[in-house]
Amino acid sequence: MDYFDISMDLSEEDMSMRQVARDFAEEVVRPISRELDVMSPEDVIAEGSPLWTFLRKSYELGYHTILLPEAYGGQGLTPLQIAVIFEEIAWASGGLATLLGASCFPFFIACMTADKRLVEEFVIPFCNCSDGSIRGCWAITEPDHGSDYISSEPFTRDPAIRNNMQATRDGDEWVLNGQKSGWVSGGTIATHALLFCQADQSLGLAGGGICICPLEVEGVSRGKPVRKIGCRDLNQGEIYFDEVRIPDYYMFCDPDFYPEMLDMVLAAANASLGLGTAGMARAAFEEALTYARQRVQGGVPLIEHRSVRQRLFEMFSKVEMCRAFSRAVINLNFNISPPIPEYSLAAKTMCSQLCFEVTSEAMQLLGGYGLTEDGFVEKLFRDARSALIGDGCNEVLQAHGGQMLAEFYPRRQDDLL
Numbered sequence: 001m002d003y004f005d006i007s008m009d010l011s012e013e014d015m016s017m018r019q020v021a022r023d024f025a026e027e028v029v030r031p032i033s034r035e036l037d038v039m040s041p042e043d044v045i046a047e048g049s050p051l052w053t054f055l056r057k058s059y060e061l062g063y064h065t066i067l068l069p070e071a072y073g074g075q076g077l078t079p080l081q082i083a084v085i086f087e088e089i090a091w092a093s094g095g096l097a098t099l100l101g102a103s104c105f106p107f108f109i110a111c112m113t114a115d116k117r118l119v120e121e122f123v124i125p126f127c128n129c130s131d132g133s134i135r136g137c138w139a140i141t142e143p144d145h146g147s148d149y150i151s152s153e154p155f156t157r158d159p160a161i162r163n164n165m166q167a168t169r170d171g172d173e174w175v176l177n178g179q180k181s182g183w184v185s186g187g188t189i190a191t192h193a194l195l196f197c198q199a200d201q202s203l204g205l206a207g208g209g210i211c212i213c214p215l216e217v218e219g220v221s222r223g224k225p226v227r228k229i230g231c232r233d234l235n236q237g238e239i240y241f242d243e244v245r246i247p248d249y250y251m252f253c254d255p256d257f258y259p260e261m262l263d264m265v266l267a268a269a270n271a272s273l274g275l276g277t278a279g280m281a282r283a284a285f286e287e288a289l290t291y292a293r294q295r296v297q298g299g300v301p302l303i304e305h306r307s308v309r310q311r312l313f314e315m316f317s318k319v320e321m322c323r324a325f326s327r328a329v330i331n332l333n334f335n336i337s338p339p340i341p342e343y344s345l346a347a348k349t350m351c352s353q354l355c356f357e358v359t360s361e362a363m364q365l366l367g368g369y370g371l372t373e374d375g376f377v378e379k380l381f382r383d384a385r386s387a388l389i390g391d392g393c394n395e396v397l398q399a400h401g402g403q404m405l406a407e408f409y410p411r412r413q414d415d416l417l
Contacts (some may be wrong), residue, residue: 003282003286005018005084006320006323006324007080007327009080010080010084013081014078014080014081014084017077017081017084017085018084018085018088020061021063021084021085021088021089022088024057024058024061024063024088024089025088025089025091025092026092028053028054028057029054029089029092029093029096030092030093030376032050032051032053032054032093032096032233033092033093033095033096033233033379034376034379035050036049036050036051036095036096036232036233037232037233037379038232038373039232040227041224041225041226041227041232041235041237042224042225044225044232044233044235045188045189045225045235051233051235052132054096055099055100055103055132055135056131056132058100058132059129059130059131059132060130060131062075063085063089063100064100064103064104064126064129064132065104065126065127066081066082066085066086066104067082067101067104067108067268068104068107068108068111068123068126068127069111072111072119072123072124072127073123073124073127073128074111074127079327079330079331079334079335080327080330080331082275082330082334083275083326083327083330083331086101086272086275086276086279087275087276087278087279087282087323088279089279090275090276090277090278090279090280091279091280091282091283092279092283093233093383094231094234094276094277094279094280094380094383094384094386094387095230095231095232095233095234095383096233096234097276097279098185098231098234098273098276098390099185099186099233099234099235101269101272101276102136102137102138102185102186102190103135103136103137103186103190104126104136105136105137105138105194105268105269106122106136106137106138106192106193106194106212107122107123107126107127107136107192108268109194109210109212109264109265109268110122110123110212110252111123112264113252113253115249115252117249118212118249118250118252122192122212126192133191134191134192135186135189135190135191135192136186136190136191136192136193136194137184137185137186137187137190137192137193137194137215137239138184138185138193138194138265138269139165139180139184139187139193139194139195139196139213139239140180140184140194140196141180141181141183141184142163142164142165142178142179142180142181143164143179143181144163144164145163145164145205146181146183146393147392147393147396148205149196149205150262150266150392150396150397150400155204155205156204156205156206157203157204157205157206158204158205159201159202159203159204160204161204161205162198162201163178163197163198163205163208164178164179164180164181165177165178165179165180165195165196165197165198165241166178166197166198166201167197167198167199167209167211167251169199169248170245172247172248173245173246173247173248174199174209174211174245174246174247174248174250174251175243175244175245176195176197176211176213176219176241176243176244176245176246177241177242177243177244178197178240178241179238179239179240179241180193180195180238180239180240181238182223182226182236182237182238183226183236183390184236184237184238184239185234185235185236185390186234186235186236187222187223187225187235187236187237187238187239188222188223188224188225188235188236188237188238188239189235190215191214191215191216192212192213192214192215193212193213193215193239194210194212194265195210195211195212195213196208196209196210197209197210197211199251199254199255200254200255203255206255206258206259207255207258208253208255208258208262209251209253209254209255209258210251210252210253210258210261210262210265211246211250211251211252211253212250212252213241213244213246213250214246215239217244217245217246218244219241219242219243219244219245220239220240220241220242220244221239221240221242222237222238222239222240223237223238223239223240224237224238225237228386229382229385229386230382230383230384230385230386231382231383231386231390232382260338263338263339263341264338264339264341266341266344266345266392267333267338267339267340267341267343267344268333268339268344269344269391270341270344270345270347270348270391270392270397271326271329271330271333271334271339271343271344271347271348272330273347273348273351273352273387273390273391274322274325274326274329274330274344274347274348274350274351274352275326275327275330275351276387277322277326277348277351277352277354277355277384277387278319278322278323278326278351278355280355280359280380280383280384280387281315281318281319281322281351281354281355281358281359281384282319282322282323283376283380284315284355284358284359284361284362284377284380284381284384285312285315285316285319285358285362287362287366287375287376287377287380288312288315288361288362288365288366288377289303289312291365291366291369292308292312292365302365308365311361311365312365314361315358315361315362318354318357318358319354319358321350321354322350322351322354322355325346325347325350325351326347326351329343329344329346329347340411341401341404342401342404342405342408342409345397345398345400345401345404346401348391348392348394348397349394349397349398349401352384352387352388352394353388353394355384355387356381356384356385356387356388358384359377359380359381359383359384360381360384362377362380362381363377363378363381
């Protein structure tokens, strides 16, 4: 469906980019996503899997670099261009869009450090990669620590609370030991990790460090890919670190700057997920609209029934709220430094909740057909349910955002200039 775009700011170049992304999403991403959805987690990442076709073709189009500046070999896109491309890919598959974003994440954050060594060693080779052989992941969640990683409660400074992932300085190196949980997106196939660890135990969870860690070095091993209800096309799995050594400069964030860097990372990740769920919600609405025009009940198409029209319009309104707000947040936080995290948290929590409501209503409108695996809506419903938890469950993100409001709101407009 050639979905209308309410934005009046789209240039000819923007619309051309959107069309290329839309064709790619329809012809490549969605068919591959549906194939992967019915495969075992092991088969999804096996040699010859369609997953590798998706990654190769995505990299060939440069979609792995849409967040990266042109100076380093990225596409150097505007926030609006990033939004329309990511929405189209997520329209086809929220899981594969997330995998593509995770693949980029360590290199995107490395750009923010402005460390020439990290840029030359990691960012530029990633941007030059065109076959999907360099892949990143965001390794933050642990077996014993998930949402408390992003909490602002007093317990985060309790020295009795230890991370599963420990980093110890040894001369001009850091030694890494511990485990990341099965919810690391791309965890069993990534070549590099944006790795969160505990660098100062005396500060508790607040004593964090963030580094880039190649995952093909001695001491790194992987668990089995996780079997789950939604986003089955998104590889996720455990990563283990046993006496892994990295140079000092790979640890680009120490406890002194950790809270600020954590908020910057959250702002980018949650803003992106806001865009992704907007694309998924649009896909569910389109499925429901198409079905309502074709399905005849009571002698007329469903869409001729007043109640169905009302329900479709409510879905449409929620989709457009997701699209407008998620784009506004990307435009804000990709144009200022540091970003304002509460807006990204609001985008993720609001858009994912509305996406779940839209996909649930689409399933209800399709009736029994909405429950079948022959259709696409039941997959969208399962994927949307996963988004309420991914990148921080909504309740904890809302609590964290509320703490920010208590401390910083109202923000001053002059602070952004």
